[in-house]
Amino acid sequence: MTAAIEVTGLRKSFGGRTVLDGIGFDVARGEIFAVLGPNGAGKTTTVGILTTLVKPDAGTVRVCGIDVARDPAAVTRRISLTGQSAAVDDVLSGRENLIMMGRLSGLATRRARAAADELLERFDLVGAARSRVSTYSGGMRRRLDLALSLVVTPEVLFLDEPTTGLDTRSRRELWDAIRSLAGGGTTVLMTTQYLEEADLLADRIAVISDGRIAALGTAAELKARVGGATVEIHGPDGAVIERAPTDGTVAGVRRALDTVHAEGVVDIHRPTLDDVFLSLTTRALDHEARPTALESA
Ligand SMILES: Nc1ncnc2c1ncn2[C@@H]1O[C@H](COP(=O)(O)OP(=O)(O)OP(=O)(O)O)[C@@H](O)[C@H]1O
Ligand SMILES: [Mg+2]
Known part of the structure; x- marks a missing residue:
């Protein structure tokens, strides 16, 4: 495929x-x-x-x-696109926005309404369905954005x-x-x-x-x-003063600790996406x- x-x-x-x-x-x-x-x-x-x-x-x-x-x-x-700058109409309600999107995408009014109600339910917007989008919180707006991009799957x-x-x-x-x-x-x-x-x-x-x-x-x-886990020894100010590679197992950490000489607090650091x-x-x-x-x- x-x-x-x-x-x-x-x-x-x-x-x-x-x-x-x-x-x-x-x-x-x-x-x-x-x-x-x-x-x-x-x-x-x-x-x-x-x-x-x-x-x-x-x-x-x-x-x-x-x-x-x-x-x-x-x-x-x-395809559908939910952009960084949202394309919702503030004056309309969430439900009206969804129905309008459905109509623009070629759905008959009845189908557009059904799709809108299903999406309001799915994105937890039923309570605010008939309120103007200008009253929505940031999170509600984003959920509406996503719902709008899914009117037509x-x-x-x-x-x-x-x-x-x-x-x-x-x-x-x-x-x-x-x-x-x-x-x-x-x-x-x-x-x-x-x-x-x-x-x-x-x-x-x-x-x-x-x-x-x-x-x-x-x-x-x-x-x-960026490598495997390391045993890190932190000094009194929190900075790393020594490190040794380890596989993270008890035996591995023990071996790694045998190779370090600094005194301090032990931490095991695993690579993060930050690293x-x-x-x-x-x-x-x-x-x-x-x-x-x-x-x-
Ligand atoms: N239409 C444009 N005309 C001129 N420069 C542009 C245009 N669109 C984007 N750029 C420039 O291209 C670079 C990349 O922009 P882009 O918006 O793709 O980055 P981004 O990764 O989406 O950033 P952000 O995390 O801020 O959204 C930026 O320096 C931007 O100023
Ligand atoms: Mg960007």
Whole structure:
């Protein structure tokens, strides 16, 4: 079976500044694929090209086997996009927005209403269905965004930073919704700045940095790239003063401890996507975009 998304040699410059410098990857059907990168890395540009909105300078993109440059209309019929800037009408209610989207997508009024009510239920918006969107919280808005992109079930769903700015609870609710979609066979390509989000949600992750794919694989594969677990000895100020590699087993930790000489507090550090990110990219993630220690606990 062909991949849901096939990208090769994608290049894009804006005013002489190279943003994408040869990006390529495949996404399998039903997969959740995360594109991870700091601000300005080219995530939205990539999504724009894959969804026919932006023309690349070079490279090819096939979505559901269809060349995006040759037949953009056939591609847009099979996909949905939830963008970083939401396309909801504030003056209308959530239900009215959904019905309007259904009508625009070619559903008869009765079918559009039925689809709207089913989605309001699924995204926990029944209570606010008839309130103006201008009264919605950020989390409710994002859930409505996602619902809007599912009025007609897409083969491939593109989500550009779907949970940026959401609190932990709303984020988790959205993750559940995305998981259940993928479970139903929809392919999901999402961008994110949250390492935790990519780690928990994505089957595979592409890290983009300086316009290229710096790493691609499962979260476990990416973590393995930066090495295995280490026994760390922390000094009184908390800084690491000595470390030794270990496999994490009792015998392994004992052996590792035999090789260290410093006195201090022992900690076992397993590689995180943070370590991967810092080792691969020239720029760290936006500090604000990182989940706090509390959130990731
Ligand atoms: N239409 C455009 N014209 C000129 N420059 C652009 C245009 N679109 C994007 N850029 C530039 O390309 C670079 C990548 O932008 P892009 O929006 O793809 O990044 P991003 O990874 O989505 O960032 P963020 O995390 O902030 O959303 C940025 O430097 C941006 O200013
Ligand atoms: Mg963006």
